[in-house]
Amino acid sequence: MLFKRVKSLDQILATAEKKGLTRQLGPFQLTMLGIGAIVGTGIFVLTAEAGQKAGPGMMIAFVIAAVVCALAALAYAELASMIPVAGSAYTYTYGVLGEGIAWIVGWALVLEYTIAASTVCAGWAGYVNGLLTHAGFGLPHFLQAGPMDGGSFNLLACLIGLAITLLLVLGTSKSAKVNTVLVLVKISALIAFIFVALPAVKDQNFTPFVPNGWGSPMGGIGVLGAAASIVFAYIGFDAISTAAEETKNPNRNIPIALIGSLSVCTIFYLLVSYAAVGSVGAQPMLGPDGLALEPGTPAFAAACQGSQALVCSKEALAHVVRLLDHNNIGSFIAFAAGIALPSVILTMTYGQTRIFFTMSRDGLLPSKLAKIHPRFHTPHVITLITGSFVALFGALFPVGILADITNSGTLFAFIMVALGVLILRRTQPDRPRPFRTPLPWLVCPLAVIGCLLLFLNLSKEAKITFFVWGAIGLVVYYLYGYRKSHLANGTEPS
Numbered sequence: 001m002l003f004k005r006v007k008s009l010d011q012i013l014a015t016a017e018k019k020g021l022t023r024q025l026g027p028f029q030l031t032m033l034g035i036g037a038i039v040g041t042g043i044f045v046l047t048a049e050a051g052q053k054a055g056p057g058m059m060i061a062f063v064i065a066a067v068v069c070a071l072a073a074l075a076y077a078e079l080a081s082m083i084p085v086a087g088s089a090y091t092y093t094y095g096v097l098g099e100g101i102a103w104i105v106g107w108a109l110v111l112e113y114t115i116a117a118s119t120v121c122a123g124w125a126g127y128v129n130g131l132l133t134h135a136g137f138g139l140p141h142f143l144q145a146g147p148m149d150g151g152s153f154n155l156l157a158c159l160i161g162l163a164i165t166l167l168l169v170l171g172t173s174k175s176a177k178v179n180t181v182l183v184l185v186k187i188s189a190l191i192a193f194i195f196v197a198l199p200a201v202k203d204q205n206f207t208p209f210v211p212n213g214w215g216s217p218m219g220g221i222g223v224l225g226a227a228a229s230i231v232f233a234y235i236g237f238d239a240i241s242t243a244a245e246e247t248k249n250p251n252r253n254i255p256i257a258l259i260g261s262l263s264v265c266t267i268f269y270l271l272v273s274y275a276a277v278g279s280v281g282a283q284p285m286l287g288p289d290g291l292a293l294e295p296g297t298p299a300f301a302a303a304c305q306g307s308q309a310l311v312c313s314k315e316a317l318a319h320v321v322r323l324l325d326h327n328n329i330g331s332f333i334a335f336a337a338g339i340a341l342p343s344v345i346l347t348m349t350y351g352q353t354r355i356f357f358t359m360s361r362d363g364l365l366p367s368k369l370a371k372i373h374p375r376f377h378t379p380h381v382i383t384l385i386t387g388s389f390v391a392l393f394g395a396l397f398p399v400g401i402l403a404d405i406t407n408s409g410t411l412f413a414f415i416m417v418a419l420g421v422l423i424l425r426r427t428q429p430d431r432p433r434p435f436r437t438p439l440p441w442l443v444c445p446l447a448v449i450g451c452l453l454l455f456l457n458l459s460k461e462a463k464i465t466f467f468v469w470g471a472i473g474l475v476v477y478y479l480y481g482y483r484k485s486h487l488a489n490g491t492e493p494s
Helices: 009-018 027-038 046-082 088-094 099-134 155-170 172-200 222-233 235-242 250-280 298-304 316-323 327-340 342-361 380-396 402-427 440-456 460-484
Strands: none
Touching: 027 172, 027 235, 027 250, 027 342, 046 222, 046 235, 046 250, 046 316, 046 402, 046 440, 088 099, 088 342, 088 402, 099 155, 099 327, 099 342, 099 380, 099 402, 099 460, 155 342, 155 380, 172 250, 172 316, 172 327, 172 342, 222 235, 222 402, 222 440, 235 250, 235 342, 235 402, 250 316, 316 327, 327 342, 342 380, 402 440, 402 460
16 A cells, blocks of 8 residues: 555656746755754764774774765665656655655654754754853753753754744745855854864874774664764765755756765765864773763763863864863854754754645645745745754753664655665666666665665664654555545645
């Protein structure tokens, strides 16, 4: 039944033409959109967690995650050039594997976009609360964290989520211009970090290189465990494909932005991780049994009490620079993160609204959600609803395991896209492909295998959440989407 209803690619393109979004993004803005989503919490925050899981071997983890995401990006580029409409992996799956599987993918993408945006809201609030407290203007503690973090309501996380939502309602072009400025701020912070930390690299800080080993499936530790978490640092490239319907000349610009943004970010990540590890070390905190403690546990928090170790820091890059006696540059990096991380919230919230917009246009969600604002030409209803949840989750929940939960939905979507490329190569070999995935029968299977391996190395809680969320999604589909689907009822919007 899940595979029964397949919407042809021609139908998907025709629907987008009838009720579409304005094409207003060029290649530079689109590439900046991708870099804005990719460079964020992953490199500014998760560097410490990766160090705890893999030690200096986290550099290899960055490479593993980059390779898996690059393989998936090549598959995305082919499908995005063939189907340049909103919806990302959801839309591609609808045209290949059918409505039921497409719904599951769209539902899973909520884990990628909404929770990722909320995670960055909380991470941003942590940076800004720290800066305000240091300057003597700190908020009361109960307004600095959610109830699971020792507070009551993370006010700044909520406010930044709402501010980004209003910006997205005002228009894609306006928000993309703001995003470009924020991306340049983030890049300048990373360059400053590399400039200070790289000359301080010492060989002894790389020994032992893989103190926790390579890890094993279901283990969530070692190099593979770190790679599974670090995927969060790369996943933003997916947001580029959600902007396909608002992109000028998408057949050319989507592949350029996908591959370009991923390449730029990978170079920066390798330089940053090498400089961080080599300058101050990244050995994990060990328990009484001599094994590495799991990040985010009470035992790990107790071991980090009063420690200056990189793996214990919540502002890893600024912390490294301060340890090197460059306090002013450390403050600049912290300030830049506080200024620039909203670009990640913007991109993730943007991506989620476009996926919901497309699902609503297909009848799988109420049609009122796809309403376009007459002045701003944006899907304002679904943007306001999504943004409200992003702000609320960010205010109530800690960063913690949210990154792994985000990765679970992302890796599932990557697998579906890679399979979609192979299926279309068999079923529609003559269909025009402005961008063709090179060596597809090697690249796509490797992407699937890589994603499965990283999925298995996510935390147990993340995997449980993924399957429970998927089960809830199936119930929602059969109660609403299965009956209201425009494809099934022949009620495509005019």
